[in-house]
Amino acid sequence: MLDPKYILENPDEVKESARKKGVNFDVDAFIKLDEKRRQLQTECDALRAEKNAANEKIAKLDGDEKQKAIAKMKNKGDEEKKLTEELKEAESKWTQLLLTAPGKISPETPEGKDDTENKELYTWGDLPKPDFEFKDHVALGLDLDILDIERGVKIAGSRNYFLKGDGALLELAILQYTLHKLASKGFTAFLPPLLVNYEAMQGTSYFPGGEEQTYTIESDDKYLIGTSEVPVASYHSGEILDESELPKLYAGYSYCFRREAGTYGKDTHGLYRIHQFQKVEQVVLCKNDMEESAKMHEMLLKNAEEVLQDLKLPYRVVAVCSGDMGQGQYYKNDIETWMPSRDSYGETHSCSTFLDFQSRRLNIKYKNAEGKKQFVHTLNNTCIASPRILIPLLEMYQNADGSVTIPEPLRPWMGGKDKIEA
RNA sequence: GGAGAGGUGGCUGAGUGGUCGAAAGCGGCACCCUGCUAAGGUGUUAGUCUGAGCAAUCGGGCUCGAGGGUUCGAAUCCCUCCCUCUCCGCCA
Secondary structure, three states, X not given: OOOXXXXXXXXHHHHHHHHHHOOOOOHHHHHHHHHHHHHHHHHHHHHHXXXXXXXXXXXXXXXXXXXXHHHHHOOHHHHHHHHHHHHHHHHHHHHXXXXXXXXXXXXXXXOOOOHHHOEEEEEEOOOOOOOOOOOOHHHHHHHOOOEEHHHHHHHHOOOOOEEOOHXXXXXXXXXXXXXXXHHHOOOEEEOOOOEEOHHHHHHOOOOOOOHHHOOEEXXXXXXXXXXXXXXXXXXXXXXXXXXXXXXXXXXXXXXXEXXXXXXXXXXXXXXXXXXXXXXXXXXXXXXXXHHHHHHHHHHHHHHHHHHHHHOOOOEEEEEOOHHHOOOOOOEEEEEEEEEHHHOEEEEEEEEEEEEOHHHHHHOOXXXXXXXXXXXXXXXXXXXXXXXXXXXXXXXXXXXXXXXXXXXXXXXXXXXXXXXXXX
């Protein structure tokens, strides 16, 4: 969430952000609402001050005098109740509106409507030139008996699948490999709750707005996470950290659940867009400092790139344009990995800088040496997400005989096995 | 799921209708004193909203798990919910 003062003091900039992000946020309405809220607050405070003063006197009185004084205050209650209700209503409208305010946008962010206007920054690796006919990951998975989409759909509906045999082991190998890599770089591994409460969803700015994409457990008021960013970034919510503890480098490993509502007919083939996947996510809490944030962003991006480089998967890094960024994101890079069957790069990673947008909602502060309290900055980036990454992995590592070579770094996690064969 | 006990400031813990944002202790901070010193003294030590001021600062409101209610007045009484602990049941 934005600092409400920032909106009041920089209405034009907020309008500009809203326009660039394609977010519907009425700055003028917010300003009006804020005036109303403050006015009501002042009235309410005055009335309560009057009551408090009178009650202090009553406490010291006895007998008739006391009764008289009480009688005098009898009707104040209704007046207060009415004012309080008005104030609460104004405050709740104010908060609801504030939650929809768009975050700041970095100067490096290209302006654009949607993902077609993202800007390629650089590429890594050479695209394959196969001397045999490439199968796509679905065919490979079926032939090697490591993937079963048909039965996944039978059991769980569209966009569901089974990984089996070496397919199951391969996914775990990739995740394990990545998680250990991050641990060796000083990240703390987390196996977080997958089912969280509303506050965590709101704090990480998925709610309000993302309800349609989220599986809801109505009986218990819980939500299935779409990313471990939700519980991991919320881990310190409501806490005041010490500057010396920062930055916090966290690696969340979890299943992720997404309804993919409104995507009917889009990416229906294979493992690209599915309801359930596993992901190792990097989450950082750092000092409230632009340079530090930028440094962390770079680090998170490089960590993810390193995994792809280890796996020798060609990719490109794009600067995500304003219209394709989330409400709270200040700067965002996507990493897109080459997917032969799609004959294009496909999004596999997403690296975001939030500044204090999330930490305001989550109420995560830190105290510096002088005792000054500030909101932390938060960032996050995918480090690996599977089975989407199996698309390039299986396709790029296939051999003419239909087998798939297991990338070297993963072999220790596959019991030393170097090849998946039918 | 059943029965019971609880949720108070950074921590421990008092407080069952009035002067309580809250005793006391611990911890933290500041200053002072002192070479019997891992000691002593004094003071200070929540968050948030809002008003005045360039500012230091000063005033007001709200907050004792959350939300409602009763009352002139609620940490204290009533209702709902959440969470923690103990016992029983069930269970990976």
